[in-house]
Amino acid sequence: MASRRASGLNNVEIFGPAMQQNPYPFYHELRESNPVYWEKSLGAWIVTRYADVAWVLHDSRFSANRIEAATEQIKTPRYRPLLDVMSHKMSEKDEPDHMRLRSLINKAFAHVALERCEPLIRNRASDLLDTFRTANGGEFMDQYSVPLPLLIILQLVGVPTQDTPKVKKWCDNFAFIALNYYTQLPEEKLETGLKSVQEFRDFLKQRIAELEAQPEDNLLSALIAAEHEGQKLSAEEMLANTFLLLTAGNETTTCLLGNGLAALLEYPDQMQHLRQNPELIPQAVEEFLRFDSPVQYLGRVAKEDLELHAQPIKKGDLVLPVIASANRDPEKFSDPDIMDIERTDNHHLAFGHGRHFCPGSHLARLEAVVSFETLFAKAHEIRLDSMRLTDLEYRENFALRCLKKLPLQIDFR
Numbered sequence: 001m002a003s004r005r006a007s008g009l010n011n012v013e014i015f016g017p018a019m020q021q022n023p024y025p026f027y028h029e030l031r032e033s034n035p036v037y038w039e040k041s042l043g044a045w046i047v048t049r050y051a052d053v054a055w056v057l058h059d060s061r062f063s064a065n066r067i068e069a070a071t072e073q074i075k076t077p078r079y080r081p082l083l084d085v086m087s088h089k090m091s092e093k094d095e096p097d098h099m100r101l102r103s104l105i106n107k108a109f110a111h112v113a114l115e116r117c118e119p120l121i122r123n124r125a126s127d128l129l130d131t132f133r134t135a136n137g138g139e140f141m142d143q144y145s146v147p148l149p150l151l152i153i154l155q156l157v158g159v160p161t162q163d164t165p166k167v168k169k170w171c172d173n174f175a176f177i178a179l180n181y182y183t184q185l186p187e188e189k190l191e192t193g194l195k196s197v198q199e200f201r202d203f204l205k206q207r208i209a210e211l212e213a214q215p216e217d218n219l220l221s222a223l224i225a226a227e228h229e230g231q232k233l234s235a236e237e238m239l240a241n242t243f244l245l246l247t248a249g250n251e252t253t254t255c256l257l258g259n260g261l262a263a264l265l266e267y268p269d270q271m272q273h274l275r276q277n278p279e280l281i282p283q284a285v286e287e288f289l290r291f292d293s294p295v296q297y298l299g300r301v302a303k304e305d306l307e308l309h310a311q312p313i314k315k316g317d318l319v320l321p322v323i324a325s326a327n328r329d330p331e332k333f334s335d336p337d338i339m340d341i342e343r344t345d346n347h348h349l350a351f352g353h354g355r356h357f358c359p360g361s362h363l364a365r366l367e368a369v370v371s372f373e374t375l376f377a378k379a380h381e382i383r384l385d386s387m388r389l390t391d392l393e394y395r396e397n398f399a400l401r402c403l404k405k406l407p408l409q410i411d412f413r
C-alpha cells in the first residue's frame with residue numbers, strides 16, 4: 001500500500017511507518033475491537049479474525065476478480081494494459097475459468113517433479129552460501145534470500161541464465177502493481193510497470209517461438225503443450241500466468257527466508273534448539289510462515305450483500321482478509337505472539353485457503369527447509385552484524401512483509 005492514512009482506530013495511523021515496522025499490535029487492536037473494519041480512505045473492509053478470514057477465502061460469494069475494484073487511476077486508457085494482463089491471471093478468476101487455468105498450470109507443474117528440484121535447490125543454496133563465506137560477512141537478503149528462489153523459479157520456468165537480471169526487474173515492477181493496484185500508486189511505479197509488461201511480452205513471444213521449435217524440460221514448454229478439455233492457454237493467458245508463476249514463486253519465498261531467520265535471531269534459544277534438532281526444520285518453517293507471514297493480506301470482492309459481525313458488506317465492496325492477523329488470532333493459536341518451533345496443529349493460512357490455495361507451497365517449503373539445513377550444516381554461529389533486531393527495516397509494501405536488509409556475521413565451519 002503506497003500512501004499513509006490516518007484512521008479512526010484509536011487515532012493510530014493505519015498503514016503508516018509504525019505499522020510497516022510492526023503490524024501486529026495494529027492487527028491485535030483490530031481483532032479485538034473492530035474485526036470487520038471499514039477503512040474509508042482505502043474503500044475496503046479489513047477482516048482480521050481467523051474464522052472470518054477463512055470464511056471470506058472459502059465462500060464463493062466472494063470473488064477473486066478484483067479488476068473492477070481497481071483505482072480509477074489504473075483504469076485510465078494509459079494504464080489499462082496493466083489491468084488487462086492482470087485480468088488473465090488465474091488468481092483473479094472465479095469458477096469455471098479459474099479451474100480451467102489452474103488445471104492447465106497444474107499439468108505443467110506435474111512435469112516439474114519436486115524430487116528433481118531438490119538437488120538443484122541444494123546446489124544453489126550451497127553455492128550462494130559459499131559465496132557469502134568468501135565475502136567474509138555480508139547481507140543475507142541480497143546475497144541469499146533474493147537470489148535463491150529467483151534462480152530456482154527462473155530455471156524451472158525456462159528463462160535462460162543470461163536473461164535473469166532483466167526478467168527479475170520486470171517481475172518486481174509488475175509484482176508491485178499486481179499487489180497494490182487497488183490503492184493509489186505513484187505515477188512512476190505505473191510507468192515502470194507498464195514498460196515492464198511490454199518488454200516481458202516481447203521477450204516471452206520470442207522464447208515461446210524457440211520452445212515451440214525445440215521443446216525443453218521446463219514449465220514453459222509444459223505450458224505450451226498443456227491442454228484442458230481440448231483447450232490451450234491463449235497468448236494473453238500465457239503472458240499473465242507466466243508472470244504470475246515468476247512473481248508468486250519468487251519474492252514470497254524471499255520474504256519467508258528473511259523473516260524465518262530474523263525470528264530465530266529474535267529467539268536465540270529456539271535457534272539453538274533447532275540447530276541441535278534439525279529434524280524439526282520442516283515444523284519450524286511452518287511456524288515462520290505463521291509467525292511472520294510473507295503475504296499479509298489478500299483481496300476479494302463481495303458478489304452480493306452480506307453481513308459480518310453486524311457490518312453490512314455491500315455487493316461490490318472490496319474485502320481484505322488479513323491472513324497475517326488470522327495467524328496471530330488467540331482464538332485459534334495458543335500464545336500466538338510467541339514463536340514456537342515445537343508448535344503442532346499449526347493450521348496457519350499463510351498459503352491461503354480454499355480454491356486459490358497456493359499451488360507453489362510444496363516448492364516454497366522445500367526451498368526453505370533446504371536453506372535452513374544447508375545454513376546450519378555450514379555455519380556454527382550466525383549473528384546480526386552491527387545492528388539490533390529493532391533496527392531492521394521492512395520494505396514499503398504492506399501486502400508483502402519483507403526485510404530490506406539482514407546484515408549477518410556467519411562463522412563457517
Ligand code: HEM
Nearest residue numbers: 090091248249252253256294295350351352356358360364
Ligand atoms: C513462501 C512462499 C509463498 C507464499 C507465502 C505464497 C502465498 C500464496 C497465497 C497466500 C496465495 C493465495 C492467493 C489468494 O487466495 O488470492 C497464493 C497463490 C498462488 N501462489 Fe503462492 N506463495 C508462495 C510461493 C509460491 C511459489 C513458489 C509459487 C510458484 C512456483 C507460487 C504460485 C502461486 C500461484 C500461481 C498462486 C495462485 C493460485 C490460484 O489463484 O489458484 N507461490 N500463494
